[in-house]
Amino acid sequence: MLHGVRYVWPAAVGPVNFSNRWYPYAVETAEPAHFREGITIRLVSAVAFIATKLEAFAGRGGGDYLSSHDIEDVFNIADGREELAKELTAAPAEIRQAVGEALGRLLADPNVANVLPGILAEPERAELVLQRLHLMRHR
Template identity: 45%
Template structure:
């Protein structure tokens, strides 16, 4: 048996592709957005991993995250991708900061 692994940044990119294909701009109920938000929220080393990517993938991630951050419906839905308890919702500003950093990825 062969098990193929992908890096977290590549996983995030595949989720953007899936959202573009089947997400229907449903920012709240898209499982693909939920998956990528979980990775961005929960993987502390993601930014360091993204900085090591080739320029083409960096540009792709930067473009996608930038477009999401410029979409009011995405920003309104973002709290819905975190658990509803107060501690989880308190992470929202940190999640938004991570997204802004991804949008400026160099």
Template identity: 35%
Template sequence: MSEQYAALLDMLDTVAQALGEDLCQQVAFVGGCTTVLLVTDEVTLEDLRFTDDVDLVIQLSGYAGWPKLMEQLRRRGFMESPFDEVNCRMRLGELKVDFMPSDEAILGYSNLWFDEGFHHAQLHYLPSGAQIRVFSPPYFLGTKFEAYKGRGSGDALNSKDIEDIFNLVDGREELINEVRGSSDQLRSYLREHLVDLINNRDFAYVVQSATRGDLAREKIIFGRLKQMVKEGN
């Protein structure tokens, strides 16, 4: 496998080892780093986007749980950096690790799909044997579309969130069945945002960029996106 593939796995493993078994079961991994566990096509795995951070969702019982979590993390080697403007971010050596509460009231922001996605997280084993909980593919898509809506400004061509979405669509054949089996609310949400994406003026260029001009892969992405739109009806 590629160096990027190995690096992404190592990032997840490093964070899992630092958290320990107890905290690992209290968080769910999400974000671009988890594509290394969700993509099943070997060709796509070779060309995943590198990211320099690891994102985790955690459920806390009110704001009082936040300083307690921070103290637990400091004891396990995580630390705040004065150079980070993101108030959910900790550092583990050079790694950026974002701990995002599912409750918006705690830090003033969240994601529509954090709570539901947390409860539907799936177990994955890392090379070290560590076991982590990861947002399932349909909820991964939901969180990515929600993030794109908040920070993408409609610029699909330069959006890392859209790049991650295309990597998953391109590299996971079973995604259609997984979307079909998800909740009505999530299917409807995905349909709405997939239609918006397909109608984006840069859509064709985004697909070409994601596949590096591979016409066969472009056809796969177009076909799967249209199938997922149908599943949302």
């Protein structure tokens, strides 16, 4: 609760039609983070975040790498979180398989390598990001 407002992330399909199969996992595995007295939030793990973003891109992204915030988030997390592949190794098999399959489809598209430098804040890191995505695919 912040300034009398409780923020809720729907974990199931409901009246506003949120439907991502990884939302329940994200909520269940979120860890508390304490900011100042009386303010605690639960942070979704990077693995759960990537899983939800890959699923969202597969649904609403329409293969449009340049306008999808979901795929932009995937690329930026892979760029900024060196330990992500190791974290994925510790995730449940179902998550590892789903992320691996989604990344396999993504990396099979030759357009990804072409658009990635234009999405990243530091285009010169595109090859590193591709390496990390390939590594995550095989976890």
